[in-house]
Amino acid sequence: MLYKIVIRELCSKYIIVFFFLFIYTSGGFASNLNIETPAEDSTPKLWKTGGTGNISFSQGYLSNWVQGGESSISTLWSLNLFAKYKNKRIQYDNTISWKYGLHKPGEESFRKNEDIINANTKLGYQSSSNWYYSIMLGFKSQFFNGFNYPNDSVVISSLMAPAYLQASLGMDYKLNDKFSLMLSPISARTTIIADTSLVDQTKYGVASDNWFKQELGAFIKAIWKYEVNDHFYIQNTLELFTNYLDKPQNIDVDWEMNIKIKATKYLTTNISTHLIYDDDIRIPKYEEIDGVKTQTGYTKKVQFKELLTIGLSYKF
Numbered sequence: 001m002l003y004k005i006v007i008r009e010l011c012s013k014y015i016i017v018f019f020f021l022f023i024y025t026s027g028g029f030a031s032n033l034n035i036e037t038p039a040e041d042s043t044p045k046l047w048k049t050g051g052t053g054n055i056s057f058s059q060g061y062l063s064n065w066v067q068g069g070e071s072s073i074s075t076l077w078s079l080n081l082f083a084k085y086k087n088k089r090i091q092y093d094n095t096i097s098w099k100y101g102l103h104k105p106g107e108e109s110f111r112k113n114e115d116i117i118n119a120n121t122k123l124g125y126q127s128s129s130n131w132y133y134s135i136m137l138g139f140k141s142q143f144f145n146g147f148n149y150p151n152d153s154v155v156i157s158s159l160m161a162p163a164y165l166q167a168s169l170g171m172d173y174k175l176n177d178k179f180s181l182m183l184s185p186i187s188a189r190t191t192i193i194a195d196t197s198l199v200d201q202t203k204y205g206v207a208s209d210n211w212f213k214q215e216l217g218a219f220i221k222a223i224w225k226y227e228v229n230d231h232f233y234i235q236n237t238l239e240l241f242t243n244y245l246d247k248p249q250n251i252d253v254d255w256e257m258n259i260k261i262k263a264t265k266y267l268t269t270n271i272s273t274h275l276i277y278d279d280d281i282r283i284p285k286y287e288e289i290d291g292v293k294t295q296t297g298y299t300k301k302v303q304f305k306e307l308l309t310i311g312l313s314y315k316f
Contacts, residue, residue, distance in 0.1 A: 051081035054270065056311025070106035076114060076309050077101070089126035091174075095119070100143070101307070111149050114307065115142040122182070124172050134172035136182060136221075140164040148284065160194035162204045166241075168219045178225040187219035189241060191280075203298075205280025213280075217243040233260040250279040260313075268313040276303040 056076045062069050078099045085092040101114030119139045124132030141164070146157035170184030191213040193201035206213045220240040227233050239254040259271040282298035289296075 046085055046087045048084045048086075049082065050316055051079065052313060052315045053080075054078045054268070054309075054311060054313045056270070056309035058310070072106065073104040073110075074113070075102050076307065076311070091124045091126065091132060093120075093122045093124075095121075098143075108150070109152075111152075112144060112146055114305075115144050115146065117141050117143060122172065124174075127171075130174055132172040132174060134170060134182060136166075136168045136172075136184070138164070138166040138168075155198050156200070156203070158195065158198055160192055161196075161199040161201075162206075163192040163194065165190045165192065166219070168221075170219075178227075180223050182219070182221040184219040184221075187217055187241065189215045189217070189219075191215075203282045205278070205282075215241075215243045216245055217241055217248065231262045233262075234258070235260075247279060252279065253277045262313075266312050266314060268311065270307070270309045270311075272307045272309075274303075274305045 054077070058074045059072070061071045076099065078097070080097045081095070083094045096119040097116070098118075099114050099116045101112070102110045103113045104110045117140070120136065122134055122136040124134040126132050141160055141162070142157060143159055145155045147154065148156050166187060166189045168182065168184035168187040170182060170186065173181040173183070191204055191206055193199055193204060193206050193211050196211045201211060202208050204213075218241070220238075222236075222238045224236045225234070235258045237256045239252075241252040241254075242248050242250070243252075253275065255275045257273045261269040261271075263269065279300060281300070281303075283301045283303070284295050285297045285299045286293050287296045288294070
């Protein structure tokens with residue numbers, strides 16, 4: 001149908017713009033609430049903005065190394081931005097992060113080993129000292145094609161395939177700038193595969209005759225930051241989701257942990273881990289048949305990724 005094609009194109013090309021427009025129009029929202037912006041010289045600024053950028057690079061070279069091994073090159077780029085607004089009982093938080101990494105083993109070509117775009121916007125109205133009535137919108141996807149290496153002929157992910165949109169309504173507990181807990185009894189999540197001719201949508205829990213899947217359930221998001229000292233920093237982000245309409249006992253888990261160790265003002269070491277379990281995602285299962293690694297079906301497993309990087313970091 002023509003309307004489905006139009007909707008799919010809009011999703012694949014313009015969905016990210018929504019978040020920037022949402023942030024841009026926040027000033028209009030504040031004015032509609034008749035919140036006056038005081039002069040800069042009399043009160044603190046209502047908006048707080050900033051971010052960090054990181055570049056890391058590693059390289060190893062082997063020649064006639066009798067103990068074995070291979071040369072390699074890796075690089076990782078990341079950018080994290082935030083914009084926060086607070087005035088009286090209104091609090092409005094916006095974050096967007098992007099990571100992209102490449103790895104070149106031996107004589108092989110460069111391969112993608114990291115590609116994440118993650119945007120969140122949350123609006124809260126204070127009900128008590130630490131509790132806020134809140135609504136949160138989230139978006140996750142990637143920019144570039146992904147492959148199941150060493151097979152680089154079949155695309156398994158791409159821009160907006162998959163993409164995850166989530167809207168959550170509930171209460172947000174903010175102890176301080178280092179801890180927050182979002183409790184949402186009503187949360188709608190949509191999984192989008194914008195181009196089903198390129199990416200197999202069934203691997204991400206979408207029906208074979210559709211290009212998106214909608215879920216309604218409960219959602220919890222906790223963010224915990226801990227600074228041991230000026231040179232050692234830990235951040236944990238945990239997301240839990242259960243679908244009311246299908247197997248509510250199976251809880252989806254998305255847990256990221258980042259440890260940053262600062263050697264100097266600009267030189268840092270980062271250790272990041274990412275654990276995902278989604279009962280709807282099918283993981284390829286392989287067996288060796290006649291000495292050849294062959295896919296024999298699909299299974300459900302915990303996904304885990306760990307990266308250790310040393311590079312340059314700039315905070316602004």
